[in-house]
Amino acid sequence: MQQVPVSLWTLVAGIVVTAISIWIGQNHTLMPVQASLQAPLVDGFFNVMFTIAIALFLVVEGTIVVFLIQFRRRPGDDTDGVRVEGNVPLEVFWTAIPTVIVLLLGIYSVDVFNRMGGFEPAGHPHSAAHVAQMPGTALAATLSDTSQATTAPTIAPTIGIGASPQTLNKPADLVVDVKGIQYAWIFNYPDSGITSGELHIPVGADVQLNLSAQDVIHSFWVPNFRLKQDALPGIPTELRFVATKPGTYPVVCAELCGGYHGSMRTQVIVHTPEEYNSWRTENQIAQQQNLNQVVAINSADLSTSEFLAPHIHDMGISAATLESMVISH
Numbered sequence: 001m002q003q004v005p006v007s008l009w010t011l012v013a014g015i016v017v018t019a020i021s022i023w024i025g026q027n028h029t030l031m032p033v034q035a036s037l038q039a040p041l042v043d044g045f046f047n048v049m050f051t052i053a054i055a056l057f058l059v060v061e062g063t064i065v066v067f068l069i070q071f072r073r074r075p076g077d078d079t080d081g082v083r084v085e086g087n088v089p090l091e092v093f094w095t096a097i098p099t100v101i102v103l104l105l106g107i108y109s110v111d112v113f114n115r116m117g118g119f120e121p122a123g124h125p126h127s128a129a130h131v132a133q134m135p136g137t138a139l140a141a142t143l144s145d146t147s148q149a150t151t152a153p154t155i156a157p158t159i160g161i162g163a164s165p166q167t168l169n170k171p172a173d174l175v176v177d178v179k180g181i182q183y184a185w186i187f188n189y190p191d192s193g194i195t196s197g198e199l200h201i202p203v204g205a206d207v208q209l210n211l212s213a214q215d216v217i218h219s220f221w222v223p224n225f226r227l228k229q230d231a232l233p234g235i236p237t238e239l240r241f242v243a244t245k246p247g248t249y250p251v252v253c254a255e256l257c258g259g260y261h262g263s264m265r266t267q268v269i270v271h272t273p274e275e276y277n278s279w280r281t282e283n284q285i286a287q288q289q290n291l292n293q294v295v296a297i298n299s300a301d302l303s304t305s306e307f308l309a310p311h312i313h314d315m316g317i318s319a320a321t322l323e324s325m326v327i328s329h
Contacts, residue, residue: 017058025051035224035249035270037242038116038161042226045112052101117240120162160211160229160238172208172240174201180211180218180231182257183264194283199268202276203246209239219255222268228254243270 025047034040071081113119163170176199177188187196201207211220213231220239221228229239253264271279 013062017055017062020058021051021055024054031226032223033245034226035243035245035247036222036226037164037244039224039226039244041112041115045108048108049105052105115164117162117164117167118160120164120168158210158236158238160240161227162208162238162240163206164240167206167240170206173205175208175210176201177210178212178220178231180213180220180253180257180264182215183253183260185218185220185251185253185264185266189280192280192284194280194287196283198266199251200276200279201243201268201270202273203243203270204273206242207240211237211239216257217255218253218257218264221252221254222249223252224249225268230255243268246270246272246275 028047028050030050031043031046034043163172175190177190178199179186179188184197185199187199188194189196199209209220209229211229211231213233215233217233218231219228220231225241225243227239227241229237231237248267248269251266251268253261255261257264
């Protein structure tokens, strides 16, 4: 019986390994459901890396198994094994192939990062309230002197995931200021004045999150969006994305931020446009009612002069002047 050439066995093994690795790499269920425009980009890169990892695993482990069987010690054979001093072509091969793979993956990852908007954030309009949260910013001092600054946009250098090449130089459809504190996320909507413990966004909208941290470093991570960005004390960061699937998805802090780090969780709720408009209207009405109740309670418990007394210094007037103003009215 004629022996099958090693080269033919190698070709067959290569075909089998390639087929198995591609199938597993493209049909695994390791990632959660995609829910953003950026998710397919990340999953495509992950699938390529996973396919290569499966192929390398099969080649290495398969070679070990074949060698264990083919070159096992036979009963009664006490001779020394074949002396092997080196194989330069083989050493060049196993050095060059990983090098090429790493270089190609590096180029691919840079392309994905750019298409997601990773190279874009450099200086963007942020709400004044968001920038004022950053210690050391000039706006923080300015806000104490003017009430109009809370709605005026300002330009602040940012890092993170910004606009994609397709949306470059275009304003986001929705801007939300996100503050991380031990141990919760607070979402403020500058355009409507709504403050919430959950992130509510409309499906298909270009959303920009202006991230900040009040105390320590936090990390805003939405697994279904395939996006994660640190929230840093004193340094504004940005996360811009488009949600593609209505639903409720977990938001996790992915940076160890203290003893209760594991409980720092909330959720992002992706609405249809109609549902989002309804949620926005309901919350604006509810918050206005709460504000009116607080003002009514304070006004009922204190006289006008007593209610304004703590603010005399900020107003730049004396107590006597305040009293005369109250009496005259």
